[in-house]
Amino acid sequence: DRHSSSAGGAEAEPDGLVFIGKEEDIKKSQRITAKVDGREIVVFYHEGKFHALDSRCYHEGGPLCQGEIEDIDGQACIVCPWHKFKITLETGEGLYEGINPLEPSLTPKWQSKGVKQRIHKVTIDNGNVYVNPPDLSVSFDSDYYADKYKIGGELAM
Numbered sequence: 362d363r364h365s366s367s368a369g370g371a372e373a374e375p376d377g378l379v380f381i382g383k384e385e386d387i388k389k390s391q392r393i394t395a396k397v398d399g400r401e402i403v404v405f406y407h408e409g410k411f412h413a414l415d416s417r418c419y420h421e422g423g424p425l426c427q428g429e430i431e432d433i434d435g436q437a438c439i440v441c442p443w444h445k446f447k448i449t450l451e452t453g454e455g456l457y458e459g460i461n462p463l464e465p466s467l468t469p470k471w472q473s474k475g476v477k478q479r480i481h482k483v484t485i486d487n488g489n490v491y492v493n494p495p496d497l498s499v500s501f502d503s504d505y506y507a508d509k510y511k512i513g514g515e516l517a518m
C-alpha cells in the first residue's frame with residue numbers, strides 16, 4: 362500500500378528534520394544555503410562529505426557561504442570572506458596561527474580556539490539531505506549573528 366497518510370500533504374520527512382535539498386543537486390553545486398528555524402545555514406559538500414554550519418561567521422557575521430574551503434593541517438576549513446578567519450567544517454572550531462614564545466624555533470602553529478561556529482547534524486535519507494534543528498540548550502558564538510540575521514526578525518541597521 363503506497364499511501365502513507367501524512368496530514369498536511371507534503372512529502373513525509375524523517376522526524377523533526379528540515380529538508381535542505383536533493384543529495385545529487387548539492388553534490389553538484391557543492392554548497393547550498395537554507396533556513397533552519399529561521400537561521401541561515403550553509404551546507405557544503407566537500408571531499409565526499411556533507412557539512413552544515415551556521416552561515417554567519419562567529420566573528421562579525423561574515424557570509425561563510427561565500428568563502429573558500431582550504432585544507433589547514435589536514436582539516437578542511439571554510440575561510441570567512443570578511444577577515445579570513447578559518448573554521449573547521451567538521452567541528453566548527455576557530456583556528457588561529459600562534460607562536461609559542463618559549464619555543465626555540467618560533468614557528469607559528471595552528472591551534473584551536475574551541476568550537477565557535479554552530480554545526481548542524483546532516484542526515485541523508487533516500488537521496489534527500491536534511492539537517493537537525495539546532496539544540497539551543499547549548500550555545501555557540503555564532504548564535505549571536507544567527508539571531509541578528511534571523512529571517513523575520515527586525516533588523517535596524
Ligand code: FES
Nearest residue numbers: 418421423441444
Ligand atoms: Fe568572519 Fe570577521 S566576520 S572573519
